[in-house]
Amino acid sequence: MNIHFIAIGGSAMHNLAIALLQKGYQVTGSDDAIFEPSKSRLEAKGLLPKEFGWFEEKITSNLDAIILGMHAKPDNPELLKAKKLGVKIYSYPEFLYEQSKNKTRVVIGGSHGKTTITSMILHVLDYHNISVDYMVGAQLEGFDTMVHLTSENEFIVLEGDEYLSSPIDRRPKFHLYKPNIALISGIAWDHINVFPTFENYVEQFSIFTNSLTNGGIMVYNEEDGEVKNVVEQAENPIKKYPYKTPKYRIENGVTFIETSLGEMPLEIFGKHNLQNLAGAKWICQHMGVGEDEFFEAIASFKGASKRLEKIAENKTAVVFKDFAHSPSKVVATTNAVKNQYKERTVIACLELHTYSSLNATFLKEYKGTLNKADIAVVFYSPSALEIKRLENISKNQIKDAFECDNLIIYTNPKDFKKFIYSQNYNNSVLLLMSSGNYGGLNLSELSKLI
Structure with missing residues (x-):
């Protein structure tokens, strides 16, 4: 073609x-x-x-x-x-569907966790030399591209984004894939420029659930009330498989989970990532990977790019960057880091960068999201508001919305950088959360400093 x-x-x-x-x-x-x-x-x-x-x-x-x-x-x-x-004009998801009409389509959806879950699945399959087609939203270690298409592979694993398909196709991408096997990890209001109400946003996941082929399989996070309602109220003839957080403990900064092979240490951490692991296990089992084989492979999974990615470490300090920007992601990531490093000072820095996060009426959704941090910082650039043609937001609006004692707010990239470089990183964790670039902060330079 x-x-x-x-x-x-x-x-x-x-x-x-x-x-x-x-x-x-x-x-x-x-x-x-x-x-x-x-x-x-x-x-x-x-x-x-x-x-x-x-x-x-x-x-x-x-x-x-x-x-x-x-x-x-x-x-x-x-x-x-x-x-x-x-x-003939295709949107990205339309073309992927055309390429996979004769395959078993596995689609991973959810407001958060979908990139990590898709990455976990691909890691496990690759470990066991099982070839599949795929599309994932982050660059994975050991994979040349984020998209792989063949004529011969039986399965295709697709990260199912709920954002719009193209400038002339206003349908969410994951409505177009018609999965045989699907997963929903969580539902938390996002993309408010497209879905103006929470109810409208949730409806997209109902449509996704109803788009499964007859007799299809839906794996879902039963600890998320919205997900549970959407899936369990669905009336189309599908099989439903709930999952929840596995039992785990943390010792000396390492997370151990209970498995069929006994207690096992993981490279990843955080309750949200353990939920992601439980969902990925169900999907892999439906793709023919046994439970023991799954745990053998997942032990070496280090995470997807920009998802709690460790960018620097010494004996007394560690730095993570994370794609977290929506409220549900921010609270899950901040809590995960503090729970993992209880004895260290956690410095959590969030950049407000997306349309939703810079919207004055949406700010209240961030209430309490940084409360587990020992030092909480919010950075945003007024120029980002201008580019997105949004009304100005003040520091007081942000403080009122987050309801976080001693919240530090920066609007100037130079001041934010000065703060980052002036901290005492002895016995500490620096967590940088953004879908942007932290006002031009040079992460390579920062890594060398640490």
Whole structure:
């Protein structure tokens, strides 16, 4: 097939482009800006556009399909030309479904944990040399790309994002996959620019549950009340498998869980990650991996990129970065770190960066999320509010919303960096939480300091 990507530079888009090239397709693409690591990875495969921008002449009737990324606008000139010529236009999830119609589709959904659970599953399968197709939202150790597509593999494992499919397709991505096996890890209001009410957001997970094929399998976190309601009230003919946090203990900064092989130490920690592990185990069992085989493999799982990722450590200090930005993720991550390092000072720094987190009416959802930290810091840039065209929020609004005693707030990147570099890191843990870049903080430089 001859495929053209509109907005090829995206994290998911460039991985799909590389996967299709490796499958033998003819691949081209356009974008108005491409950043690292996408730029280098596309260049290495000969897929980097010669010049940035949108070019109508790239769109011809010789194309079999267009794959349209979320970064493009509805009036994109290449998109308009494709419509005029009648070239088939797919969103990212639509095309993945087309590639997997004849496979057993395993889709991992949830407001939080889906990247980690998908990563756990792929780690276990890879450990046991079980080949599957996949799409995951983070770069995994030992995997070349975040997307892998073949003609021969029986299973495809897909991270099921609830965000929109494309600029011209307002359906959540995970509504399009029609899974045979699915999982929901948790439901906590997010993406308020798309789902204006909590009820509207929850409804998307009901639609996802009802999209399972008849006789399909739904694995779900029964400790999350919203998930339990959505799945257990579903009336379509599916099989339902609940999971919950396994028994565990923490000793000298190491988490041990009870398994069929006896007590076992883990590389990961946190109650939310143990729930993720329990869900991944059920999915792997439904894919033919026995319980003993699962535990043998998961013992060496170190986590997905940017998910409680350890970036520096010495004898008295450790630094983690985490993608946490929504309230449910922030509280789970902060609590996990404090529970793991009870005797250390936990310095938890949260950057408000997303549309939801910078929305004045949504701020109250962060109530108590940083309370377990010994030193709690919130950083946000007023310029981010301008870019997102949101009303200004004051330091007092943030303090009132978080209801956290002694909360420290920074709005200037230089002041935030000065704070980070001035701390005494003896017997401490620094936790950096953001989907952004912490105001341009150089993490490599910080790692060397520690």
